[in-house]
Amino acid sequence: MSVRVRFAPSPTGGLHLGGVRTVLYNYLFAKHHGGEFVLRIEDTDQTRFVAGAEEYIFNCLKWCGLLPDESPVHGGPYGPYRQSERKEMYRKYAETLVAHGHAYYAFDTKEELEQMRESFKTEENTSPQYDHNIRKKMRNSLTLTTDEVKELLEKDTRHVIRIKMPEHEMISFTDMIRGEVSFQTDLVDDKVLLKADGMPTYHLAVVVDDYLMKITHAFRGEEWLPSAPVHLLLWKYLGWEKHMPQWAHLPLILGPNGKLSKRDGAKYGFPVFAMNWTDPKTNELTEGFFEKGFLPEAFINLLAVLGWNDGTEKEMYSMDELIASFDINRVHSAGAKFDYEKAKWFNHEWIKSKDVRSLKYDVRLVLESGGLIITDDIYLEKIIELVKDRCTLLPDFIQQAGFFFKAPTTLDVDAVKPKWTEEKKMFFEEYIIRLKGIGNWELATIENSFKELAVAKNIKPGELQLPMRVMLVGGKFGPAVMQIAELIGKEETVNRIAKALKEF
Protein backbone atom coordinates (compact mmCIF):
# COMPACT_ATOMS: atom_id res chain seq x y z
CA MET A 1 0.00 0.00 0.00
CA SER A 2 1.35 3.36 -0.99
CA VAL A 3 -0.15 6.39 0.58
CA ARG A 4 0.49 9.99 -0.29
CA VAL A 5 -0.69 12.83 1.83
CA ARG A 6 -0.36 16.52 1.34
CA PHE A 7 -0.20 19.53 3.54
CA ALA A 8 -0.68 23.14 2.62
CA PRO A 9 0.62 25.36 5.37
CA SER A 10 -0.36 28.96 5.55
CA PRO A 11 2.82 30.88 6.17
CA THR A 12 1.04 34.12 6.96
CA GLY A 13 1.87 34.15 10.58
CA GLY A 14 4.25 31.48 11.78
CA LEU A 15 3.54 27.82 12.39
CA HIS A 16 1.04 27.33 15.17
CA LEU A 17 0.09 24.28 17.18
CA GLY A 18 -2.78 23.30 14.92
CA GLY A 19 -0.55 23.52 11.87
CA VAL A 20 2.13 21.33 13.35
CA ARG A 21 -0.43 18.80 14.45
CA THR A 22 -1.90 18.66 10.95
CA VAL A 23 1.57 17.96 9.56
CA LEU A 24 2.15 15.43 12.32
CA TYR A 25 -1.02 13.46 11.64
CA ASN A 26 -0.25 13.52 7.92
CA TYR A 27 3.23 12.28 8.64
CA LEU A 28 2.15 9.57 11.07
CA PHE A 29 -0.52 8.29 8.74
CA ALA A 30 1.82 8.21 5.76
CA LYS A 31 4.61 6.50 7.68
CA HIS A 32 2.24 4.07 9.34
CA HIS A 33 1.12 2.87 5.93
CA GLY A 34 4.55 3.05 4.37
CA GLY A 35 3.60 5.92 2.09
CA GLU A 36 5.23 9.18 1.17
CA PHE A 37 4.61 12.48 2.84
CA VAL A 38 4.23 15.32 0.35
CA LEU A 39 4.43 18.95 1.31
CA ARG A 40 3.15 21.52 -1.11
CA ILE A 41 3.56 25.19 -0.32
CA GLU A 42 0.58 27.42 -0.93
CA ASP A 43 2.21 30.69 -1.76
CA THR A 44 -0.55 32.67 -3.36
CA ASP A 45 -1.27 36.31 -2.72
CA GLN A 46 -0.10 37.70 0.55
CA THR A 47 1.53 34.54 1.83
CA ARG A 48 4.03 34.63 -1.02
CA PHE A 49 5.34 37.93 0.16
CA VAL A 50 5.98 37.06 3.78
CA ALA A 51 9.74 37.18 3.94
CA GLY A 52 11.39 34.08 5.30
CA ALA A 53 8.14 32.24 5.94
CA GLU A 54 8.99 29.20 3.87
CA GLU A 55 12.43 28.78 5.41
CA TYR A 56 10.89 29.25 8.83
CA ILE A 57 8.42 26.44 8.25
CA PHE A 58 11.16 24.09 7.22
CA ASN A 59 13.20 24.98 10.27
CA CYS A 60 10.24 24.18 12.47
CA LEU A 61 9.58 20.88 10.76
CA LYS A 62 13.24 19.99 10.95
CA TRP A 63 13.27 20.63 14.67
CA CYS A 64 10.17 18.46 15.10
CA GLY A 65 11.58 15.68 12.96
CA LEU A 66 8.78 15.99 10.42
CA LEU A 67 10.58 16.71 7.20
CA PRO A 68 8.61 15.68 4.12
CA ASP A 69 9.75 13.22 1.48
CA GLU A 70 8.67 15.52 -1.33
CA SER A 71 8.61 19.28 -1.06
CA PRO A 72 9.99 22.49 -2.54
CA VAL A 73 13.32 21.84 -0.86
CA HIS A 74 13.49 18.08 -1.22
CA GLY A 75 12.08 17.69 -4.70
CA GLY A 76 10.25 14.61 -5.95
CA PRO A 77 8.65 13.29 -9.13
CA TYR A 78 5.61 15.60 -9.11
CA GLY A 79 7.22 19.00 -8.76
CA PRO A 80 7.26 21.88 -8.69
CA TYR A 81 5.74 21.91 -5.22
CA ARG A 82 5.42 25.64 -4.91
CA GLN A 83 2.12 26.95 -6.16
CA SER A 84 3.46 30.10 -7.81
CA GLU A 85 5.67 27.91 -9.98
CA ARG A 86 2.67 25.96 -11.22
CA LYS A 87 0.58 28.96 -12.17
CA GLU A 88 0.29 28.28 -15.89
CA MET A 89 -1.43 24.93 -15.74
CA TYR A 90 -4.38 26.01 -13.65
CA ARG A 91 -5.95 28.24 -16.29
CA LYS A 92 -6.16 25.31 -18.67
CA TYR A 93 -8.31 23.33 -16.26
CA ALA A 94 -10.47 26.33 -15.44
CA GLU A 95 -11.13 26.90 -19.14
CA THR A 96 -12.05 23.24 -19.56
CA LEU A 97 -14.66 23.66 -16.88
CA VAL A 98 -16.09 26.71 -18.65
CA ALA A 99 -16.20 24.81 -21.93
CA HIS A 100 -18.21 22.04 -20.30
CA GLY A 101 -20.63 24.45 -18.69
CA HIS A 102 -19.49 23.83 -15.11
CA ALA A 103 -17.92 27.25 -14.70
CA TYR A 104 -18.27 30.71 -16.18
CA TYR A 105 -16.51 34.03 -16.67
CA ALA A 106 -17.54 36.78 -14.27
CA PHE A 107 -16.72 40.41 -15.03
CA ASP A 108 -18.10 42.03 -11.92
CA THR A 109 -15.89 44.62 -10.33
CA LYS A 110 -15.16 44.85 -6.67
CA GLU A 111 -17.59 47.77 -6.38
CA GLU A 112 -20.34 45.84 -8.12
CA LEU A 113 -19.89 42.96 -5.74
CA GLU A 114 -20.02 45.22 -2.74
CA GLN A 115 -23.12 46.86 -4.10
CA MET A 116 -24.70 43.45 -4.64
CA ARG A 117 -24.00 42.41 -1.05
CA GLU A 118 -25.46 45.65 0.18
CA SER A 119 -28.60 45.69 -1.91
CA PHE A 120 -29.59 42.06 -1.42
CA LYS A 121 -28.95 42.15 2.28
CA THR A 122 -32.00 41.27 4.37
CA GLU A 123 -32.83 40.41 7.94
CA GLU A 124 -32.71 36.69 7.22
CA ASN A 125 -29.70 36.90 4.96
CA THR A 126 -27.11 39.23 6.35
CA SER A 127 -24.44 38.17 3.93
CA PRO A 128 -25.77 37.39 0.43
CA GLN A 129 -23.70 35.03 -1.67
CA TYR A 130 -22.89 34.92 -5.35
CA ASP A 131 -25.16 31.91 -5.81
CA HIS A 132 -27.54 30.41 -8.34
CA ASN A 133 -30.01 33.22 -7.74
CA ILE A 134 -27.72 36.18 -7.65
CA ARG A 135 -25.61 35.11 -10.62
CA LYS A 136 -28.59 35.77 -12.88
CA LYS A 137 -28.40 39.41 -11.93
CA MET A 138 -24.65 39.90 -12.38
CA ARG A 139 -22.32 40.49 -15.30
CA ASN A 140 -21.04 37.10 -16.37
CA SER A 141 -20.94 34.74 -19.32
CA LEU A 142 -24.27 33.31 -18.19
CA THR A 143 -26.13 36.61 -18.47
CA LEU A 144 -24.19 38.25 -21.28
CA THR A 145 -24.47 37.22 -24.92
CA THR A 146 -21.73 35.18 -26.52
CA ASP A 147 -20.59 38.17 -28.54
CA GLU A 148 -20.46 40.45 -25.52
CA VAL A 149 -18.35 37.91 -23.65
CA LYS A 150 -16.06 37.46 -26.60
CA GLU A 151 -15.55 41.17 -26.90
CA LEU A 152 -14.83 41.64 -23.20
CA LEU A 153 -12.35 38.80 -23.29
CA GLU A 154 -10.60 40.18 -26.34
CA LYS A 155 -10.29 43.53 -24.68
CA ASP A 156 -8.55 41.85 -21.77
CA THR A 157 -11.22 42.88 -19.31
CA ARG A 158 -10.44 41.86 -15.74
CA HIS A 159 -12.43 38.76 -14.92
CA VAL A 160 -12.50 35.68 -12.80
CA ILE A 161 -13.76 32.17 -13.42
CA ARG A 162 -16.41 30.91 -11.00
CA ILE A 163 -17.80 27.44 -10.50
CA LYS A 164 -21.44 27.03 -11.42
CA MET A 165 -22.99 25.31 -8.46
CA PRO A 166 -25.86 23.02 -9.45
CA GLU A 167 -29.31 23.53 -8.00
CA HIS A 168 -31.17 21.21 -5.65
CA GLU A 169 -28.48 18.62 -5.30
CA MET A 170 -27.29 16.85 -2.21
CA ILE A 171 -23.56 16.30 -2.03
CA SER A 172 -22.21 13.89 0.49
CA PHE A 173 -18.96 12.15 1.20
CA THR A 174 -17.36 10.06 3.88
CA ASP A 175 -14.85 11.79 6.08
CA MET A 176 -12.34 9.48 7.74
CA ILE A 177 -12.92 11.19 11.06
CA ARG A 178 -16.57 12.22 11.07
CA GLY A 179 -18.21 9.71 8.77
CA GLU A 180 -20.92 10.80 6.36
CA VAL A 181 -21.15 14.56 5.82
CA SER A 182 -23.62 16.17 3.44
CA PHE A 183 -24.42 19.57 1.99
CA GLN A 184 -27.15 21.08 -0.13
CA THR A 185 -25.73 22.71 -3.25
CA ASP A 186 -28.23 25.58 -3.18
CA LEU A 187 -26.58 26.87 -0.05
CA VAL A 188 -23.09 26.94 -1.43
CA ASP A 189 -21.99 29.93 -3.48
CA ASP A 190 -20.28 30.07 -6.87
CA LYS A 191 -16.74 30.16 -5.58
CA VAL A 192 -14.05 31.88 -7.59
CA LEU A 193 -11.74 29.30 -9.12
CA LEU A 194 -9.32 31.47 -11.03
CA LYS A 195 -8.58 34.97 -9.83
CA ALA A 196 -8.21 38.05 -11.99
CA ASP A 197 -4.43 37.86 -11.68
CA GLY A 198 -4.46 34.38 -13.17
CA MET A 199 -3.63 32.61 -9.94
CA PRO A 200 -5.93 29.83 -8.82
CA THR A 201 -7.79 30.01 -5.55
CA TYR A 202 -7.21 27.24 -3.04
CA HIS A 203 -10.29 25.45 -4.34
CA LEU A 204 -8.96 24.94 -7.85
CA ALA A 205 -5.34 24.47 -6.85
CA VAL A 206 -5.99 21.82 -4.26
CA VAL A 207 -7.97 19.68 -6.66
CA VAL A 208 -5.65 20.05 -9.64
CA ASP A 209 -2.53 19.47 -7.57
CA ASP A 210 -3.88 16.54 -5.64
CA TYR A 211 -4.83 14.90 -8.91
CA LEU A 212 -1.54 15.64 -10.65
CA MET A 213 0.51 14.62 -7.64
CA LYS A 214 -1.52 11.46 -7.22
CA ILE A 215 -2.50 12.25 -3.69
CA THR A 216 -4.55 9.48 -2.10
CA HIS A 217 -5.32 11.00 1.30
CA ALA A 218 -5.86 14.63 2.18
CA PHE A 219 -5.87 15.83 5.78
CA ARG A 220 -6.68 19.40 6.62
CA GLY A 221 -8.20 21.50 9.36
CA GLU A 222 -11.88 21.45 10.13
CA GLU A 223 -12.24 24.99 8.80
CA TRP A 224 -12.17 23.49 5.30
CA LEU A 225 -15.23 21.34 5.80
CA PRO A 226 -17.71 23.94 4.51
CA SER A 227 -15.90 24.19 1.18
CA ALA A 228 -15.61 20.45 0.71
CA PRO A 229 -18.67 20.31 -1.59
CA VAL A 230 -16.89 22.66 -4.03
CA HIS A 231 -13.89 20.34 -4.11
CA LEU A 232 -16.05 17.24 -4.52
CA LEU A 233 -17.82 18.81 -7.48
CA LEU A 234 -14.54 19.84 -9.07
CA TRP A 235 -13.23 16.29 -8.89
CA LYS A 236 -16.41 15.18 -10.59
CA TYR A 237 -16.54 17.91 -13.27
CA LEU A 238 -12.90 17.44 -14.17
CA GLY A 239 -13.65 13.76 -14.70
CA TRP A 240 -11.29 12.53 -12.01
CA GLU A 241 -13.84 11.23 -9.56
CA LYS A 242 -12.31 7.80 -9.24
CA HIS A 243 -8.96 9.33 -8.28
CA MET A 244 -10.34 11.52 -5.55
CA PRO A 245 -8.42 11.26 -2.30
CA GLN A 246 -9.99 10.25 0.95
CA TRP A 247 -10.67 13.16 3.23
CA ALA A 248 -10.01 13.75 6.88
CA HIS A 249 -10.94 17.03 8.50
CA LEU A 250 -8.97 17.46 11.69
CA PRO A 251 -10.50 19.05 14.79
CA LEU A 252 -9.40 22.49 15.93
CA ILE A 253 -7.09 23.26 18.82
CA LEU A 254 -8.77 25.74 21.14
CA GLY A 255 -7.41 28.31 23.54
CA PRO A 256 -8.77 29.35 26.97
CA ASN A 257 -11.66 31.05 25.20
CA GLY A 258 -12.35 30.00 21.67
CA LYS A 259 -9.95 29.15 18.91
CA LEU A 260 -6.32 29.23 19.95
CA SER A 261 -4.74 32.45 18.81
CA LYS A 262 -1.44 34.25 18.99
CA ARG A 263 -3.04 36.61 21.45
CA ASP A 264 -3.87 33.78 23.84
CA GLY A 265 -0.20 32.98 24.02
CA ALA A 266 0.76 36.54 24.83
CA LYS A 267 -2.08 36.91 27.28
CA TYR A 268 -1.59 33.69 29.23
CA GLY A 269 2.15 33.34 28.86
CA PHE A 270 2.55 30.22 26.77
CA PRO A 271 3.90 29.67 23.28
CA VAL A 272 1.58 28.91 20.38
CA PHE A 273 4.16 28.59 17.61
CA ALA A 274 6.70 25.84 17.13
CA MET A 275 9.56 28.32 17.02
CA ASN A 276 9.92 32.06 17.50
CA TRP A 277 8.36 33.99 14.65
CA THR A 278 8.77 37.68 14.01
CA ASP A 279 6.20 39.14 11.70
CA PRO A 280 8.28 41.06 9.13
CA LYS A 281 5.54 43.63 8.71
CA THR A 282 4.78 44.46 12.33
CA ASN A 283 8.01 43.25 13.91
CA GLU A 284 5.85 41.52 16.47
CA LEU A 285 7.52 38.49 18.06
CA THR A 286 5.53 35.38 18.88
CA GLU A 287 7.27 32.95 21.19
CA GLY A 288 7.97 29.37 20.19
CA PHE A 289 8.07 26.06 22.04
CA PHE A 290 11.67 25.56 20.99
CA GLU A 291 12.89 28.78 22.55
CA LYS A 292 10.77 28.21 25.63
CA GLY A 293 12.81 25.11 26.33
CA PHE A 294 10.70 22.24 25.05
CA LEU A 295 12.24 19.05 23.76
CA PRO A 296 11.03 18.16 20.26
CA GLU A 297 10.05 14.72 21.53
CA ALA A 298 7.81 16.27 24.16
CA PHE A 299 6.32 18.74 21.72
CA ILE A 300 5.43 16.01 19.25
CA ASN A 301 4.16 13.79 22.04
CA LEU A 302 1.82 16.35 23.53
CA LEU A 303 0.49 17.37 20.14
CA ALA A 304 -0.13 13.80 19.07
CA VAL A 305 -2.30 13.00 22.07
CA LEU A 306 -4.26 16.24 21.84
CA GLY A 307 -7.15 14.79 19.89
CA TRP A 308 -5.98 11.24 19.49
CA ASN A 309 -5.26 8.22 21.67
CA ASP A 310 -4.84 4.55 21.00
CA GLY A 311 -7.44 3.39 23.51
CA THR A 312 -4.89 2.29 26.10
CA GLU A 313 -3.62 4.21 29.08
CA LYS A 314 -0.33 4.95 27.37
CA GLU A 315 0.56 8.63 27.20
CA MET A 316 4.26 8.78 26.49
CA TYR A 317 5.12 8.02 22.89
CA SER A 318 8.29 8.29 20.87
CA MET A 319 7.92 9.13 17.18
CA ASP A 320 8.42 5.49 16.27
CA GLU A 321 5.75 4.39 18.71
CA LEU A 322 3.39 7.00 17.30
CA ILE A 323 3.97 5.79 13.78
CA ALA A 324 3.32 2.23 14.89
CA SER A 325 0.08 2.92 16.72
CA PHE A 326 -1.42 5.90 14.92
CA ASP A 327 -4.92 5.28 13.65
CA ILE A 328 -6.86 8.02 11.90
CA ASN A 329 -10.14 6.42 12.95
CA ARG A 330 -9.31 7.13 16.55
CA VAL A 331 -8.86 10.85 16.01
CA HIS A 332 -11.51 12.85 17.85
CA SER A 333 -14.03 14.85 15.92
CA ALA A 334 -14.36 17.50 18.63
CA GLY A 335 -11.95 20.37 19.15
CA ALA A 336 -9.57 20.16 22.11
CA LYS A 337 -8.57 22.89 24.49
CA PHE A 338 -4.84 23.31 24.83
CA ASP A 339 -3.59 22.95 28.41
CA TYR A 340 -0.15 24.46 29.00
CA GLU A 341 0.23 22.77 32.41
CA LYS A 342 -0.08 19.37 30.80
CA ALA A 343 2.25 20.45 28.02
CA LYS A 344 4.91 21.23 30.61
CA TRP A 345 4.27 17.92 32.31
CA PHE A 346 5.10 16.13 29.06
CA ASN A 347 8.35 18.02 28.79
CA HIS A 348 9.24 17.20 32.37
CA GLU A 349 8.56 13.52 31.76
CA TRP A 350 10.74 13.57 28.67
CA ILE A 351 13.61 15.27 30.47
CA LYS A 352 13.37 12.70 33.24
CA SER A 353 13.27 9.72 30.93
CA LYS A 354 15.91 10.75 28.42
CA ASP A 355 19.42 9.61 29.18
CA VAL A 356 22.13 12.07 30.07
CA ARG A 357 24.06 11.74 26.86
CA SER A 358 21.14 12.70 24.63
CA LEU A 359 20.30 15.59 26.93
CA LYS A 360 23.84 16.89 27.13
CA TYR A 361 23.90 18.96 23.96
CA ASP A 362 20.73 20.92 24.74
CA VAL A 363 21.60 21.42 28.39
CA ARG A 364 25.05 22.68 27.53
CA LEU A 365 23.56 25.24 25.16
CA VAL A 366 21.14 26.44 27.79
CA LEU A 367 23.79 26.71 30.49
CA GLU A 368 26.16 28.57 28.21
CA SER A 369 23.41 30.95 27.19
CA GLY A 370 23.02 31.59 30.90
CA GLY A 371 26.62 32.76 31.04
CA LEU A 372 28.11 29.60 32.54
CA ILE A 373 31.38 28.14 31.36
CA ILE A 374 31.57 24.40 30.94
CA THR A 375 34.92 22.77 30.48
CA ASP A 376 34.53 19.26 31.86
CA ASP A 377 32.21 16.97 29.95
CA ILE A 378 32.17 14.19 32.52
CA TYR A 379 31.40 16.68 35.24
CA LEU A 380 28.48 18.02 33.18
CA GLU A 381 27.09 14.52 32.74
CA LYS A 382 27.18 13.83 36.47
CA ILE A 383 25.35 17.02 37.18
CA ILE A 384 22.66 16.48 34.58
CA GLU A 385 22.00 13.06 36.09
CA LEU A 386 21.68 14.66 39.49
CA VAL A 387 19.32 17.51 38.64
CA LYS A 388 17.26 16.50 35.62
CA ASP A 389 14.38 15.23 37.75
CA ARG A 390 13.75 18.74 38.94
CA CYS A 391 13.74 20.46 35.54
CA THR A 392 10.51 21.00 33.67
CA LEU A 393 11.75 23.30 30.94
CA LEU A 394 15.32 23.35 29.61
CA PRO A 395 16.13 26.78 31.10
CA ASP A 396 15.38 25.31 34.55
CA PHE A 397 18.85 23.79 34.33
CA ILE A 398 20.32 27.24 34.85
CA GLN A 399 18.71 27.49 38.26
CA GLN A 400 19.10 23.83 39.17
CA ALA A 401 22.66 23.30 37.96
CA GLY A 402 24.18 26.74 37.71
CA PHE A 403 25.76 26.64 41.19
CA PHE A 404 27.85 23.66 40.16
CA PHE A 405 29.72 25.90 37.78
CA LYS A 406 29.67 29.23 39.53
CA ALA A 407 29.30 30.33 43.15
CA PRO A 408 25.90 31.86 43.86
CA THR A 409 25.95 35.64 43.58
CA THR A 410 23.16 36.16 46.06
CA LEU A 411 22.33 34.10 49.15
CA ASP A 412 18.87 33.58 50.56
CA VAL A 413 19.91 35.04 53.90
CA ASP A 414 16.33 35.33 55.13
CA ALA A 415 15.96 31.56 55.07
CA VAL A 416 18.81 31.21 57.56
CA LYS A 417 18.75 34.34 59.71
CA PRO A 418 15.84 33.53 62.06
CA LYS A 419 17.55 30.42 63.42
CA TRP A 420 21.13 31.56 63.09
CA THR A 421 23.18 31.45 66.32
CA GLU A 422 26.69 32.15 67.46
CA GLU A 423 27.12 28.42 68.10
CA LYS A 424 26.29 27.61 64.51
CA LYS A 425 28.71 30.18 63.30
CA MET A 426 31.43 28.63 65.39
CA PHE A 427 30.52 25.23 64.05
CA PHE A 428 31.09 26.31 60.49
CA GLU A 429 34.31 28.11 61.30
CA GLU A 430 35.64 24.91 62.76
CA TYR A 431 34.17 22.83 59.96
CA ILE A 432 36.17 24.81 57.46
CA ILE A 433 39.35 23.84 59.26
CA ARG A 434 38.32 20.21 59.31
CA LEU A 435 37.44 20.24 55.60
CA LYS A 436 40.81 21.67 54.73
CA GLY A 437 42.40 18.71 56.43
CA ILE A 438 40.47 16.07 54.53
CA GLY A 439 42.75 14.03 52.33
CA ASN A 440 40.36 11.93 50.28
CA TRP A 441 37.57 14.27 49.22
CA GLU A 442 34.54 12.04 48.96
CA LEU A 443 30.97 11.94 50.15
CA ALA A 444 31.41 9.65 53.17
CA THR A 445 34.33 11.58 54.59
CA ILE A 446 32.73 14.97 54.18
CA GLU A 447 29.50 13.77 55.73
CA ASN A 448 31.13 11.93 58.66
CA SER A 449 33.25 14.90 59.49
CA PHE A 450 30.13 17.03 59.49
CA LYS A 451 28.22 14.71 61.78
CA GLU A 452 31.05 14.15 64.19
CA LEU A 453 31.56 17.85 64.64
CA ALA A 454 27.84 18.41 65.10
CA VAL A 455 27.73 15.79 67.84
CA ALA A 456 30.77 17.31 69.49
CA LYS A 457 29.16 20.73 69.41
CA ASN A 458 25.85 19.29 70.55
CA ILE A 459 23.87 20.63 67.59
CA LYS A 460 21.46 18.53 65.57
CA PRO A 461 22.97 17.92 62.11
CA GLY A 462 19.59 18.68 60.56
CA GLU A 463 19.69 22.23 61.83
CA LEU A 464 22.98 22.80 60.12
CA GLN A 465 22.03 21.42 56.76
CA LEU A 466 19.87 24.30 55.62
CA PRO A 467 22.51 26.96 56.36
CA MET A 468 25.08 24.80 54.60
CA ARG A 469 22.80 24.46 51.61
CA VAL A 470 22.23 28.18 51.33
CA MET A 471 25.99 28.72 51.59
CA LEU A 472 26.68 26.37 48.71
CA VAL A 473 23.76 26.92 46.35
CA GLY A 474 22.29 30.24 47.41
CA GLY A 475 18.77 29.02 48.12
CA LYS A 476 16.49 26.26 49.29
CA PHE A 477 16.76 23.95 46.31
CA GLY A 478 19.01 21.38 44.68
CA PRO A 479 20.19 17.85 45.44
CA ALA A 480 21.63 16.58 48.72
CA VAL A 481 24.03 19.12 50.25
CA MET A 482 26.92 16.77 50.87
CA GLN A 483 26.71 15.53 47.32
CA ILE A 484 27.01 19.10 46.12
CA ALA A 485 30.03 19.65 48.33
CA GLU A 486 31.67 16.55 46.95
CA LEU A 487 31.10 17.63 43.36
CA ILE A 488 32.17 21.25 43.57
CA GLY A 489 35.35 20.21 45.37
CA LYS A 490 37.19 21.09 48.55
CA GLU A 491 38.46 24.50 47.66
CA GLU A 492 35.15 25.75 46.33
CA THR A 493 33.23 24.36 49.31
CA VAL A 494 35.53 26.02 51.79
CA ASN A 495 35.45 29.30 49.90
CA ARG A 496 31.67 29.40 49.72
CA ILE A 497 31.25 28.66 53.43
CA ALA A 498 33.82 31.26 54.39
CA LYS A 499 32.26 33.87 52.15
CA ALA A 500 28.75 33.16 53.41
CA LEU A 501 29.83 33.36 57.03
CA LYS A 502 30.50 37.04 56.52
CA GLU A 503 26.98 37.65 55.28
CA PHE A 504 25.00 35.80 57.94
Next chain:
RNA sequence: GCCGCGUUGGUCAAGGGGUUAAGACGCCUCCCUUUCACGGAGGAAUCACGGGUUCGAAUCCCGUACGUGGUACCA
Protein backbone atom coordinates in the same frame (compact mmCIF):
# COMPACT_ATOMS: atom_id res chain seq x y z
C1' G B 1 -29.11 35.51 9.76
C1' C B 2 -27.95 30.97 7.03
C1' C B 3 -25.01 26.41 6.61
C1' G B 4 -21.52 22.75 8.64
C1' C B 5 -19.19 20.42 12.77
C1' G B 6 -19.13 19.37 17.82
C1' U B 7 -20.67 18.70 23.50
C1' U B 8 -18.11 12.64 29.42
C1' G B 9 -14.80 16.20 36.03
C1' G B 10 -11.41 22.87 35.58
C1' U B 11 -8.33 20.42 31.15
C1' C B 12 -6.94 15.96 27.96
C1' A B 13 -9.77 11.64 27.76
C1' A B 14 -11.51 5.71 27.98
C1' G B 15 -16.12 3.68 27.55
C1' G B 16 -20.64 3.36 21.99
C1' G B 17 -27.47 -0.10 25.48
C1' G B 18 -26.65 -3.22 31.82
C1' U B 19 -19.54 -0.53 34.51
C1' U B 20 -18.78 1.14 41.78
C1' A B 21 -18.28 5.80 34.60
C1' A B 22 -10.96 3.90 33.48
C1' G B 23 -6.54 6.77 33.27
C1' A B 24 -3.56 11.44 32.92
C1' C B 25 -2.74 16.91 33.99
C1' G B 26 -3.97 20.40 37.72
C1' C B 27 -5.75 20.93 42.90
C1' C B 28 -5.94 18.98 48.22
C1' U B 29 -4.18 15.41 52.30
C1' C B 30 -0.61 12.04 54.05
C1' C B 31 4.20 9.12 53.63
C1' C B 32 9.36 9.48 52.05
C1' U B 33 12.99 13.55 52.37
C1' U B 34 15.38 18.21 58.20
C1' U B 35 15.96 21.97 51.02
C1' C B 36 13.43 21.71 46.32
C1' A B 37 12.10 17.88 43.50
C1' C B 38 11.43 12.54 42.24
C1' G B 39 8.71 8.52 44.17
C1' G B 40 4.52 6.22 47.00
C1' A B 41 -0.67 6.15 49.26
C1' G B 42 -5.28 8.57 49.40
C1' G B 43 -9.15 12.59 48.29
C1' A B 44 -12.56 16.23 46.02
C1' A B 45 -14.59 16.78 41.06
C1' U B 46 -17.98 14.56 35.28
C1' C B 47 -21.95 12.02 31.20
C1' A B 48 -25.09 20.21 28.67
C1' C B 49 -30.69 20.33 29.00
C1' G B 50 -35.64 18.39 27.50
C1' G B 51 -38.35 14.74 25.18
C1' G B 52 -38.66 9.96 23.08
C1' U B 53 -37.14 4.36 21.83
C1' U B 54 -36.13 0.36 25.47
C1' C B 55 -37.17 -4.02 30.90
C1' G B 56 -32.82 -0.79 31.03
C1' A B 57 -29.72 5.21 27.96
C1' A B 58 -23.45 8.54 29.17
C1' U B 59 -24.21 5.14 24.98
C1' C B 60 -29.63 5.07 19.84
C1' C B 61 -33.36 9.02 17.76
C1' C B 62 -35.51 14.06 17.81
C1' G B 63 -35.51 18.92 19.65
C1' U B 64 -33.21 23.02 22.58
C1' A B 65 -29.05 25.40 24.53
C1' C B 66 -24.07 26.32 24.24
C1' G B 67 -19.34 26.20 21.72
C1' U B 68 -16.77 26.43 17.23
C1' G B 69 -15.90 26.99 11.93
C1' G B 70 -17.58 28.83 7.18
C1' U B 71 -20.45 32.41 4.71
C1' A B 72 -13.74 36.93 0.49
C1' C B 73 -10.68 37.59 -6.40
C1' C B 74 -7.60 34.47 2.35
C1' A B 75 -5.82 30.11 3.00
